[in-house]
Amino acid sequence: MTGRLPRLFLLLLIALGAILAIPEPALAHAATVGSSPAPGSVVGTSPTEVTVTFSEAITPVGGHIQVVAPDGERISGLATARGAVLHIPVRTAAHPLGTYLISFRVISADSHPVGGAITFSVGAPSARPQAAAAIGTHPSVRIAVPTIRFLGYAGLTLIVGPLMFLLFLWPPRRSRAGAIRLVWTGLALTVVATLGALGSQAQQGSGAALWQVSAGELGEVAASRFGLILLARLAILLVLGGLLGARFARERRPLADRAREPRREQPRWAYPNRILIVLLGLAGLATWPLTGHAIAAPMPAVTVTVGVVHLAAMGVWIGGLVTLLAILLRGTDRRVLRVLLPVWSRWATLSVIWLALAGVVQAVIQVGTPAALTGTGYGRLLLAKLGILVLVLVAAAVARRFVRRSEAGPGLRRTVGIEVAATAVILALSAVLVQVDPGRTAEAQAGAVTGDGVSQTLTCPLYTLQFNIYPVELGEYNTVHAFLYTPEGKPLPPAEWQISTQLAGQGLEAVKEPLLGLNPPHHALGSVSFPLPGTYEIAFTIRVDDLNRATVKTTVTVPPKP
Structure with a gap:
C-alpha cells in the first residue's frame, strides 16, 4: 500500500490544482x-x-x-x-x-x-452615504470552501465504493483490511469536511478570514437550517461508524484466531445489516443536495432526489475504481478476478447510466436555457466536466475490453488509473460548480436591481425642482419622480406639471407627457419613453400659479441595450 501513496497524493494535488486554477466563483445565488x-x-x-x-x-x-x-x-x-x-x-x-x-x-x-x-x-x-465597511469574501474563505467540498466528495466516494465491495462483491479469501482502511479514511474525510463547512459558513456571510469566527457566530450557524442538516450528517456518520466498527473489529483479529471460530459463529454481512447501512447511507447522501443548488431549484423534491441518485452513482463508480486500483487488482488470484471483474463491470455500467440520467435532469433544471450552457460560468464548467467524463468513459470502455478478454494485468491497471485520475478532476470541478451561480439564475442576475438612474436638482427664479428618472433605459417604463420647492427650500404645490423629452441631433419633435400630482402635493409621478439610444433633452414645464410658468432643462444619456 505504501508504494501507491505517492500516486494517490499526486492525484489529490491534480484535483486541488484544478480547483485553484479555475477563475474565482461568484458566491451569490439569489439576485x-x-x-x-x-x-x-x-x-x-x-x-x-x-x-x-x-x-x-x-x-x-x-x-x-x-x-x-x-x-x-x-x-x-x-x-x-x-x-x-x-x-x-x-x-x-x-x-x-x-x-x-x-x-x-x-x-x-x-x-x-x-x-x-x-x-x-x-x-x-x-x-x-458610505456603509460602515465594505464586505467581501476573504481569500482564505474563497480557497477553503471549494477545498472543503472536494474533501467531502472524496470522503463520500471512499465510503460508498469500498463499502459496496465489502457488502456485496468482496472475494471470500481476500483480506478486507485495505478496504476497511479506505472506508475509515472516507469517514474521517467526510467528518473533517462537514466540520469545515460548519466552521466556514459564518465567514462567508461576514466577510471575515477563515480563522476569524466567534462562538456566537458558530452558534447561529448550528441553529440555522444549514447547520442542523450538517449536524444531522455528523450524527448519521457517527451511527454508521459505530455499526461498521462492530463489524470491522473482527478483521483486526489474527487470522489464526478467526479460523478456529466455529463456522456458524463467524460474522457475516447479514441481510438486515445491509439494509440498515444502505438506508443510513442514503440519508447521509441527502444532506448534500439539501444544502446546495438543489434545494433552491424550482422543483426541490425532484432535484434533491436526483442529487441523491447522482451522488450514490458517483460513489459506487469512483469509489469502486479506487478500490480496484488500490487493492483488488494487486494480490488477488487471477481466477477470482475473472469472476469478480465482470460483475463489477455490470455494476459500473449501471452506475454510469444512473449518473448520466441524473446529470441530465440536473443540467436541464439548473442550466435553464441552451444559451446559458455557453453564456454562463456554470454552463462552461458543466461542459468541461462533461468533456472529462467522455474521456473517462473511453477509458472505461477500454477497461471493459480487458475484462471481457479476462486480462487483469498492467494494461487494465493503467486504464483504471487513468479513470481514477480523471474522476479526481471531475470531483474538483464539482466542488467548484456548487459555488457558481446556476445558469437558471442568469436571467435573475442580469435583471438584478441597482441604484442606477438619474437624479438632479434644477433651479430657476420661480422654483427649485428635484427629480429622479429610473432606470434610464430603452423602452417605455422609465419612472419619473419630481419634487417642487420654493427658492428658499419650502414645499411648493404647483398648479400644473409637464415633462417633455427630445432626442438631440435627430430633428425629432419633443414628446410631451403629463405628471400626476400626488400627496404631498409638491410631489408628482410620471413616466417617459426612450425609443432610441442617445442623448435626450429633458424639459420640465411647471405652472406655479395662474400667471407664473417656467421651464427648466437638462440632458440624460440612454445607452444601447447590451
Whole structure:
C-alpha cells in the first residue's frame, strides 16, 4: 500500500490544482429583484420600513444589514426575512432629506452569501452615504470552501465504493483490511469536511478570514437550517461508524484466531445489516443536495432526489475504481478476478447510466436555457466536466475490453488509473460548480436591481425642482419622480406639471407627457419613453400659479441595450 501513496497524493494535488486554477466563483445565488422604496427613487417622506426582494428565499446575516441616513447615521432596526423578502424597520433620521443607503448581507436558500447595496432619496438626492465597511469574501474563505467540498466528495466516494465491495462483491479469501482502511479514511474525510463547512459558513456571510469566527457566530450557524442538516450528517456518520466498527473489529483479529471460530459463529454481512447501512447511507447522501443548488431549484423534491441518485452513482463508480486500483487488482488470484471483474463491470455500467440520467435532469433544471450552457460560468464548467467524463468513459470502455478478454494485468491497471485520475478532476470541478451561480439564475442576475438612474436638482427664479428618472433605459417604463420647492427650500404645490423629452441631433419633435400630482402635493409621478439610444433633452414645464410658468432643462444619456 505504501508504494501507491505517492500516486494517490499526486492525484489529490491534480484535483486541488484544478480547483485553484479555475477563475474565482461568484458566491451569490439569489439576485435582488426589487426593493421598497425602489432603487434610485425619490420619495416624499421617510419610510418606517424598507424591504429588499430576492429571487429566492434568504436568511439575514446578523450585524451586516443596515440603513444609513444621508448624514451617516444608522437608523435600521433588527432585520427579518419572510421567504424572499428582507424587512428592515427604520426610524426617522435627524436630517431626513437626502440619499439613503440600504446595505445588506444575506444567505440564499442554497447556503451561499449575497451582499449588495441600494440607494433611494427622500425629498432631494444628495451625496451617497458610505456603509460602515465594505464586505467581501476573504481569500482564505474563497480557497477553503471549494477545498472543503472536494474533501467531502472524496470522503463520500471512499465510503460508498469500498463499502459496496465489502457488502456485496468482496472475494471470500481476500483480506478486507485495505478496504476497511479506505472506508475509515472516507469517514474521517467526510467528518473533517462537514466540520469545515460548519466552521466556514459564518465567514462567508461576514466577510471575515477563515480563522476569524466567534462562538456566537458558530452558534447561529448550528441553529440555522444549514447547520442542523450538517449536524444531522455528523450524527448519521457517527451511527454508521459505530455499526461498521462492530463489524470491522473482527478483521483486526489474527487470522489464526478467526479460523478456529466455529463456522456458524463467524460474522457475516447479514441481510438486515445491509439494509440498515444502505438506508443510513442514503440519508447521509441527502444532506448534500439539501444544502446546495438543489434545494433552491424550482422543483426541490425532484432535484434533491436526483442529487441523491447522482451522488450514490458517483460513489459506487469512483469509489469502486479506487478500490480496484488500490487493492483488488494487486494480490488477488487471477481466477477470482475473472469472476469478480465482470460483475463489477455490470455494476459500473449501471452506475454510469444512473449518473448520466441524473446529470441530465440536473443540467436541464439548473442550466435553464441552451444559451446559458455557453453564456454562463456554470454552463462552461458543466461542459468541461462533461468533456472529462467522455474521456473517462473511453477509458472505461477500454477497461471493459480487458475484462471481457479476462486480462487483469498492467494494461487494465493503467486504464483504471487513468479513470481514477480523471474522476479526481471531475470531483474538483464539482466542488467548484456548487459555488457558481446556476445558469437558471442568469436571467435573475442580469435583471438584478441597482441604484442606477438619474437624479438632479434644477433651479430657476420661480422654483427649485428635484427629480429622479429610473432606470434610464430603452423602452417605455422609465419612472419619473419630481419634487417642487420654493427658492428658499419650502414645499411648493404647483398648479400644473409637464415633462417633455427630445432626442438631440435627430430633428425629432419633443414628446410631451403629463405628471400626476400626488400627496404631498409638491410631489408628482410620471413616466417617459426612450425609443432610441442617445442623448435626450429633458424639459420640465411647471405652472406655479395662474400667471407664473417656467421651464427648466437638462440632458440624460440612454445607452444601447447590451
